[in-house]
Amino acid sequence: MGDRAQVFVNGAPAGVLERERHEDTLHVRSPEYGARLDVLVENMGRANYGPRIGDPKGITGPVTLDGEPLENWTCHPLPLDHLPELPFRGTDTPVAGPSFHRGTFTVDTPADAFLALPGWTKGVAWINGFNLGRYWSRGPQRRLYVPAPVLRPGTNELVLLELHAATTRTVRLTDEPDLGWTDEN
Structure with a gap:
C-alpha cells in the first residue's frame, strides 16, 4: 500500500x-x-x-x-473539483464517515483566521471552494489556517470530507493558531 x-x-x-x-x-x-x-x-x-x-x-x-x-472490480475517483455536486450527509444523520458535510457561517469583516475542528477525526476542509488542507485529530497541527481573501463578508460555506467519524457537528473560527506540541510547551 x-x-x-x-x-x-x-x-x-x-x-x-x-x-x-x-x-x-x-x-x-x-x-x-x-x-x-x-x-x-x-x-x-x-x-x-x-x-x-x-x-x-x-x-x-x-x-x-x-x-x-479479485477480478471485475472498478476504481472511482472522488470528484473533489465540483464540491456542490457531492452527496452531503443530512443534518439529522450521525456523523460517521466517510461522508461529506456542509454548513454555512457569517463573517462581518474578513480577516486571517484558523479553523478548529475539535471532535472531528480525519479529513479535508474547504471554505468557499478553497481547499484549506487536511486535518487529523492526532495532530500535530490542531487548526487550519484560513487566509482572509478566502472569506467573504456575509455568508460563507464550509465543506468537510470526514473519513472516520465525529463526536460533534460544530467547528470554530478563531484568531489563534494551534500547532500542537512545541519545545515551548
Whole structure:
C-alpha cells in the first residue's frame, strides 16, 4: 500500500492499512458469499526526501481473496473539483464517515483566521471552494489556517470530507493558531 486505505465489507468498517506502519495485508472476514468490498484509498502525499522518494502510490499490488486475485472490480475517483455536486450527509444523520458535510457561517469583516475542528477525526476542509488542507485529530497541527481573501463578508460555506467519524457537528473560527506540541510547551 503506497498510501492509506480504509476497507469496508457491506458498508461496515473492516480495517485500515497505513504505509507508515508498513502494512500491505489486511485479513477480513466476509459475513456472507457475495459481500461487497469497498476500499477507500487516501493519497497521503509524496515523500520529498530520503529513501522514500519515488514510492508508489495507491494500491500497489493485487487485491486477493484467499490468495486468489479479485477480478471485475472498478476504481472511482472522488470528484473533489465540483464540491456542490457531492452527496452531503443530512443534518439529522450521525456523523460517521466517510461522508461529506456542509454548513454555512457569517463573517462581518474578513480577516486571517484558523479553523478548529475539535471532535472531528480525519479529513479535508474547504471554505468557499478553497481547499484549506487536511486535518487529523492526532495532530500535530490542531487548526487550519484560513487566509482572509478566502472569506467573504456575509455568508460563507464550509465543506468537510470526514473519513472516520465525529463526536460533534460544530467547528470554530478563531484568531489563534494551534500547532500542537512545541519545545515551548
